[in-house]
Amino acid sequence: MTLLRSILLRREAGIAVMIVLFCLAVGAVKPQFLTFDQLRIILLLTPLIMIGAMGQMLVIVARHVDLSIGSMLGVSAMVSGMLYRYVEVMPWWAGIPISIAVGATLGLGNGLLITLFRLPAIIVTLGTLSLYRGLTFIISNAKQIDRQYIPSELKALSQTSPIMGIPWIIFIAFGVAILTYVFAMHTRVGRQVFALGSNPVAAPLRGIKVTQVTLLVFAISGALSGLAGILYASRWGFVNPSNTGSGFEFQVIAAVVIGGASINGGVGTVLGTVLGVLLLGCVAAALPLLGIPGTSQAAIYGAVILIALLIDRSVRRQGIVSLKRAGA
Amino acid sequence: MADALPLISARGIGKQFATVEVLRDVDLDLMPGEIHALLGENGAGKSTFAKILAGVHRPTRGSITLNGRPVEVTSPIAAQKLGITLIHQEPISFPDLSVAENLVLGKADDGWFSRMPWAKMTREAKALMDLLGVKIDVTRPMRGLSIADQQMVEIARALASDSRLIIMDEPTAPLTPREVETLFGIARRLRDEGRTIVFISHRLEEVRALCDRVTIFRDGNKIATDAIGNLSDADIIRLMIGRPFKEYMHKARAEIGTVALKAERLTVPGLFQDISFEVRKGEIVGLGGLVGAGRTDVARALFGVAPAQSGTLWVDGVAVSIKDPSEAIALGLAFVPEDRAVAGIFRSLSVEENITAAVPRQIAPAGFIRRAIERAMANDSVRRLSIRLASLRQPIGELSGGNQQKAILARWLLTDPSVLILDEPTRGIDIGVKAEFYDMIGELAASGRAILLISSELPELLALCDRVLVMSEGRLTADIPRAEATQESIMNAAVPRRVAFEGVAA
Numbered sequence: 001m002t003l004l005r006s007i008l009l010r011r012e013a014g015i016a017v018m019i020v021l022f023c024l025a026v027g028a029v030k031p032q033f034l035t036f037d038q039l040r041i042i043l044l045l046t047p048l049i050m051i052g053a054m055g056q057m058l059v060i061v062a063r064h065v066d067l068s069i070g071s072m073l074g075v076s077a078m079v080s081g082m083l084y085r086y087v088e089v090m091p092w093w094a095g096i097p098i099s100i101a102v103g104a105t106l107g108l109g110n111g112l113l114i115t116l117f118r119l120p121a122i123i124v125t126l127g128t129l130s131l132y133r134g135l136t137f138i139i140s141n142a143k144q145i146d147r148q149y150i151p152s153e154l155k156a157l158s159q160t161s162p163i164m165g166i167p168w169i170i171f172i173a174f175g176v177a178i179l180t181y182v183f184a185m186h187t188r189v190g191r192q193v194f195a196l197g198s199n200p201v202a203a204p205l206r207g208i209k210v211t212q213v214t215l216l217v218f219a220i221s222g223a224l225s226g227l228a229g230i231l232y233a234s235r236w237g238f239v240n241p242s243n244t245g246s247g248f249e250f251q252v253i254a255a256v257v258i259g260g261a262s263i264n265g266g267v268g269t270v271l272g273t274v275l276g277v278l279l280l281g282c283v284a285a286a287l288p289l290l291g292i293p294g295t296s297q298a299a300i301y302g303a304v305i306l307i308a309l310l311i312d313r314s315v316r317r318q319g320i321v322s323l324k325r326a327g328a
Numbered sequence: 329m330a331d332a333l334p335l336i337s338a339r340g341i342g343k344q345f346a347t348v349e350v351l352r353d354v355d356l357d358l359m360p361g362e363i364h365a366l367l368g369e370n371g372a373g374k375s376t377f378a379k380i381l382a383g384v385h386r387p388t389r390g391s392i393t394l395n396g397r398p399v400e401v402t403s404p405i406a407a408q409k410l411g412i413t414l415i416h417q418e419p420i421s422f423p424d425l426s427v428a429e430n431l432v433l434g435k436a437d438d439g440w441f442s443r444m445p446w447a448k449m450t451r452e453a454k455a456l457m458d459l460l461g462v463k464i465d466v467t468r469p470m471r472g473l474s475i476a477d478q479q480m481v482e483i484a485r486a487l488a489s490d491s492r493l494i495i496m497d498e499p500t501a502p503l504t505p506r507e508v509e510t511l512f513g514i515a516r517r518l519r520d521e522g523r524t525i526v527f528i529s530h531r532l533e534e535v536r537a538l539c540d541r542v543t544i545f546r547d548g549n550k551i552a553t554d555a556i557g558n559l560s561d562a563d564i565i566r567l568m569i570g571r572p573f574k575e576y577m578h579k580a581r582a583e584i585g586t587v588a589l590k591a592e593r594l595t596v597p598g599l600f601q602d603i604s605f606e607v608r609k610g611e612i613v614g615l616g617g618l619v620g621a622g623r624t625d626v627a628r629a630l631f632g633v634a635p636a637q638s639g640t641l642w643v644d645g646v647a648v649s650i651k652d653p654s655e656a657i658a659l660g661l662a663f664v665p666e667d668r669a670v671a672g673i674f675r676s677l678s679v680e681e682n683i684t685a686a687v688p689r690q691i692a693p694a695g696f697i698r699r700a701i702e703r704a705m706a707n708d709s710v711r712r713l714s715i716r717l718a719s720l721r722q723p724i725g726e727l728s729g730g731n732q733q734k735a736i737l738a739r740w741l742l743t744d745p746s747v748l749i750l751d752e753p754t755r756g757i758d759i760g761v762k763a764e765f766y767d768m769i770g771e772l773a774a775s776g777r778a779i780l781l782i783s784s785e786l787p788e789l790l791a792l793c794d795r796v797l798v799m800s801e802g803r804l805t806a807d808i809p810r811a812e813a814t815q816e817s818i819m820n821a822a823v824p825r826r827v828a829f830e831g832v833a834a
Contacts, residue, residue, distance in 0.1 A: 187440065188443075195420070195422045199422050199423065216440075
């Protein structure tokens with residue numbers, strides 16, 4: 001009982017309960033929602049968001065925010081796409097390290113602007129959100145990279161599966177989540193990210209190299225956006241200068257915050273973030289199934305996120321145990 | 329102890345902030361295995377000295393030797409490496425991290441990507457807690473620990489880095505008597521192990537119970553160092569306040585009229601209890617006491633910022649309930665808060681807007697701000713209070729502290745208050761402007777206003793006030809008429825002396 005209780009008292013339990021209740025509610029109307037095929041569909045909607053959310057969680061834990069991830073995704077996907085198109089000898093896999101490197105560089109740029117000039121991250125990354133998006137247009141001359149240029153091996157990552165029909169791309173996303181967990185919980189610097197966000201004033205007094213840790217966190221956010229960029233090319237088979245990565249930051253930040261990371265820094269877990277991403281995936285998958293017209297999907301999606309946050313806030317105050325009592 | 333070598337020898341330590349000298353030529357030896365108290369009034373320099381030892385401040389002059397070797401304490405981290413730990417009254421910690429993590433954070437110089445040794449860390453943290461004999465679950469986050477437990481974690485951290493000198497800056501103020509007793513037990517044990525404890529406190533009784541030697545600071549000078557047994561309470565108080573006494577011009581005597589403000593048994597549990605007093609028209613009533621005695625909390629309660637939970641207030645003989653500052657303003661109260669940077673000024677707005685901020689109806693008769701009225705009112709205030717500025721449109725943050733303070737006073741004078749509450753009105757402003765302020769406060773009383781003046785500066789209270797109320801630890805301990813008020817009588821009532829141990833006996 002005490003084990004059950006301690007699990008229920010964990011913040012993540014609230015999100016898990018929300019996911020279960022949401023799926024049961026949708027399943028009551030549309031029974032096909034509760035099938036293994038549907039789970040695959042849900043999972044396929046989430047890998048890019050999950051990868052971006054891992055970087056964003058670290059940024060938010062450090063008491064910053066990174067609004068430019070969608071644009072970094074766009075630039076890094078576009079750089080690899082251009083190389084696939086114009087460099088014949090480029091092997092299919094080379095896009096992966098290249099996109100990650102491009103993303104890490106752009107992320108480091110954010111970090112440098114924030115630490116060198118002591119600017120708030122929300123302002124810097126709002127600026128680079130636009131700046132990096134503009135870069136995508138400049139390097140591509142505003143032209144899309146079409147299907148025929150994306151190597152089929154890369155596209156296969158989203159279509160072929162090592163096991164149980166679950167594509168590679170989903171395993172990559174969970175692999176990133178596991179690596180993030182190890183980084184956040186089991187490395188010195190990972191804990192320093194939490195310390196920095198928990199009390200930025202005390203951090204330098206305890207010998208934490210605030211500048212370097214901040215740079216690292218933004219570089220990670222950029223690198224993961226880059227990885228998400230190349231996987232976007234894999235998943236959708238094209239790179240478009242205006243669409244690719246547009247609105248990414250909204251979904252990612254929503255998932256991270258629903259997952260329990262605190263905008264005030266210091267708090268955030270990989271498990272919570274994964275659950276936040278899955279909740280968004282469930283909602284995204286349920287809307288078309290419920291026959292909700294495309295025109296109103298965006299509004300409902302936003303409303304669901306706000307409701308999830310409100311429920312989460314009240315759960316956080318009272319604990320999941322009392323919420324269950326109230327619901328029963 | 330006389331033949332032992334000192335752990336720390338400070339010689340000729342001086343410290344200047346901008347142009348203000350806060351510490352002058354301090355020599356002090358701290359012995360291994362002693363508990364050494366630093367005593368002094370607020371601003372006497374004891375905390376500054378402690379912070380210099382702990383690397384928070386760099387001394388402007390002077391040198392420090394540790395075990396006979398000259399050292400430079402350049403930062404708190406350097407201090408920690410030298411074995412010096414400063415424990416703040418409200419410890420600096422990482423609330424979201426576990427107790428165990430808080431203990432080791434910043435200690436290990438391992439590489440960034442080296443593993444966190446969770447199991448070993450937790451084991452060692454538990455061992456430290458056992459050593460201190462405190463029951464704290466080291467896997468819990470720091471958030472939610474009581475202040476006493478947080479202090480214990482800080483002490484454990486000092487032990488983890490094997491500190492030889494542990495400085496406690498007013499550690500007992502937020503503690504219950506039982507927690508104080510635990511803390512003292514641990515402090516004595518650490519002393520018996522040969523460590524040095526520096527103990528900063530206002531409470532003479534505690535100093536007597538715990539410390540071996542005391543050093544008294546006054547106005548940035550070290551006045552005396554002696555074994556505690558050689559000094560009586562009266563000696564200590566005399567040494568603390570015996571500064572050359574500057575006499576200020578007192579106001580023209582005002583006609584003292586009817587009761588303007590009366591408080592009866594005001595209480596906010598945990599902050600102050602049973603505060604009863606009255607202030608008459610034309611009267612200046614001082615409210616003295618040490619920092620943290622609850623004086624500002626009383627002022628905030630009177631003004632409705634954080635209303636009292638029980639008790640009654642009368643304004644002009646009518647019982648009132650003030651739950652919000654707007655109600656206080658409507659009743660003719662005005663409050664010039666202590667920390668103008670936090671609670672007083674709108675830093676980026678113009679002087680003009682700052683001055684007229686409390687009288688929106690007057691500058692905007694029909695709901696729209698009439699610039700001409702605003703400017704005329706501000707101009708008039710600037711002239712009357714001789715506020716020195718370049719332009720009325722200047723952001724108020726560009727003015728000097730004294731002139732900012734005058735502008736805040738001007739703001740409240742425009743509301744034509746009948747009761748004026750001033751909280752440390754002259755803190756941080758220079759002597760010349762201070763004298764102007766004293767004249768102004770005198771004139772305000774002469775014009776029939778009731779004034780409650782909170783001040784930590786004894787000469788200020790003595791020069792201005794018709795009566796001085798003294799608070800100590802949330803209670804009113806004295807009501808001294810002008811004729812009987814002396815520095816000694818005020819300090820005697822202000823220094824807490826009995827309360828520290830009553831809970832243990834109970």
